[in-house]
Amino acid sequence: MSGTSEGPAPAADLDRAVVTDSDFSTSPRTASSPSQASPTYRSAFAAAPLAMAVVDREGVVVGANETLGELLGSAPEALAGQVAAELVDLASDARTWHAYQEVLRGRQARLRCTRRLKHPDGQSVWVQVTVAPLGTGGPGVLLSLADISSHRELQARLRHLQMHDPVTRLPNRTLFFERLSAALEVESYAQGGTGRIGLCYLDLDGFKAINDTLGHRVGDRLLAAVAERLTRCADEAGLTRGSAPLVARLGGDEFALLVEDSTGTDQLADLAEAVLKAIQAPFDISGRRLSVSASIGVVERHAAGTTPTALVQAADTTLYWAKADGKSRWTLFDPERNAHRMTRQALASTLRPAIERGEFTLEYQPLVGMEDGRLRGVEALVRWNHPQFGMLTPNRFIGLAEEDGSIVQLGRWVLATACRQARQWQLDHPGEPPIFVSVNVAVRQVWDSDLVQDVADILAETGLAPGLLQLELTESAVMGSAGRPLQALQALSDMGVHIAIDDFGTGYSNLAYLSRLPVAVLKLDGSFVRGFQYEGTGASPNPADEVVVEAMIQLAHRLGLTVTAECVETSAQASRLRRIGCDTGQGWLYSRPVAPDRISELMGGQTVGNP
Secondary structure (H helix, E strand, O other): OOOOOOOOOOHHHOOEEEEOHHHOOOOOOOOOOOOOOOHHHHHHHHHOOOEEEEEEOOOEEEEEOHHHHHHHOOOHHHHOOOEHHHHOOOOOOHHHHHHHHHHHOOOOOEEEEEEEEEOOOOOEEEEEEEEEEOOOOOOEEEEEEEEOHHHHHHHHHHHHHHHEOOOOOOEOHHHHHHHHHHHOOHHHHHOOOOOEEEEEEEEEEOHHHHHHHHOHHHHHHHHHHHHHHHHHHHHHHHOOOOOOOEEEEEEOOEEEEEEEOOOOHHHHHHHHHHHHHHHHOOEEEOOEEEOOEEEEEEEEEEOOOOOHHHHHHHHHHHHHHHHHOOOOOEEEOOHHHHHHHHHHHHHHHHHHHHHHHOOEEEEEEEEEEOOOOOEEEEEEEEEEEEOOOEEEOHHHOHHHHHHHOOHHHHHHHHHHHHHHHHHHHHHHOOOOOOOEEEEEOOHHHHHHOOHHHHHHHHHHHHOOOHHHEEEEEEHHHHHOOOOHHHHHHHHHHHHOOEEEEEEEOOOOOOHHHHOOOOOOEEEEOHHHHHOOOOOOOOOOOOHHHHHHHHHHHHHHHHOOOEEEEOOOOOHHHHHHHHHOOOOEEOOOOOOOOEOHHHHHHHOOOOOOOOO
16 A cells, blocks of 8 residues: 655655555566666666666665666766665655565565655655565566655645635634644643643624625635734744744634643733734725624643543633623633533433423422411422432523423423312312412413413313412513413403512512503512511611512502512511511511422411411
8 A cells, every 4th residue: 555645744754655465566577687687678777767776685776777866866876886775765664664674575565655855956856666576586676766746746735725714824624623633642742841732712793794794705805804913913922932823714704723832821811812902903904994803712721631622612612601791802711610501501401301201390388478377378389300410499490491492391280280289288178278379480481382271271170270370470571561471361360360470679660550460469579578687687677678668568459469578587577578568478487498298287277487
């Protein structure tokens, strides 16, 4: 077989190959040496356009033709008696040297390899070297050299075109990953250097608008101008070090600066700052003054244990953070932030299957009458019993469920499970007043499903009376409702289901609008209730807090609404809320979210908690 390297390199590093017997054929009538050959063969040998030499079994040149002399810059007579392997560098690597010895001994048919030879005039010549026996029983071998310099030059040009971006003339993605892979090989950093590697991965902010409005021709010129500035930044950074960072265009408006043997995050931060400043300066393109900025993800770490894919993924993630944080900035890779992102991705990818596998469960937190401390109802709170991350509260996955639409499936399960449990409590305690169950509903459930029909079906299936079901929506969702959501809420209210506004006081707080909504309950946000907590703090209560809450409660009562206070944690809070007319309370003073069995125990008529 034969091989060639892709570009200029020391001879010892060139691709080499050994040819097997199947590649070889000789004429048994070939003369064993020029001197022993007939005049015809001697003439052909001397005039052949192929550079040739006869080498004896000891590896010494017996005779050479004019073409070989011209190729090596020496007279043919002067080559006789020289060691052939030294003339064409056959001893520079063990594999080729061994194959050459095998051919000399007659145990291998042929050797073919590629070499770069130095001509006395200073020029380099690429040759393909072939060594083959002269004939059966012959005293030596024929060494021939074919000049392949033009072919190699064409290969080099084609490789350059293949490995460089035509718009910016920077290395492209293929060459970038080739260099990155080489930099991460153990041999490249084990013998010296810092053993670290850094990457600035950048994306232009505002480039798409320029490309779309002014055309790709202007866009390409802008990319070329950006490439020039990046190269200048890299060259300036390389003045204080042995080499400049590699600048590459990875595609579109994405560029990368690769720093081998980096000295730490400070070096990468300085480079990122220089790039930001260079890009922010206006560009004069085709008579127009254009402005763009850049977002940069910066990663710097030990080369050991890092793969090209892992490094680029980390840089791409960090670039996304820079974009999300406001653009026109650089952001350093944060392992903790990345771990949170990976956890989020893991949860998002397993959410729907988890619903089907039954990994979710409900806990219930009591809603207690402020006047008598008796249990009035419960709020159903969903939990995810994740096989890897343990028991997860809603703030870890509800947002994900709303994003991917699985909130519809999950919400339907929560509603059915809560109604079934409320009905079971009613059947288990026939002598006690039934308690209602309050279930949170996301706006997407209203838009992406027939919530009214789902509620009607579930109530019919479980046998729960509509008046024992309360649906909670956030204030911003209810206040901004129009069209279909408002129609659904009205239909549910007409059915007898109670509608509650959760976290009231943090959004629109448009109390006048309440008169036009089918709302029955306001749940005051916990921030108002926490303002009542002064026990043990040494602080004096702010009378304004109590005045604001009292005003909201009185107005709600005038509109025919009841009020529930969230986050009630102390007796002092409960006393103040009771004094200003709050109807029900919810919080750790009464109970944390508990399993259904604990709610059954609280339905005996005794007061809940210690108000």
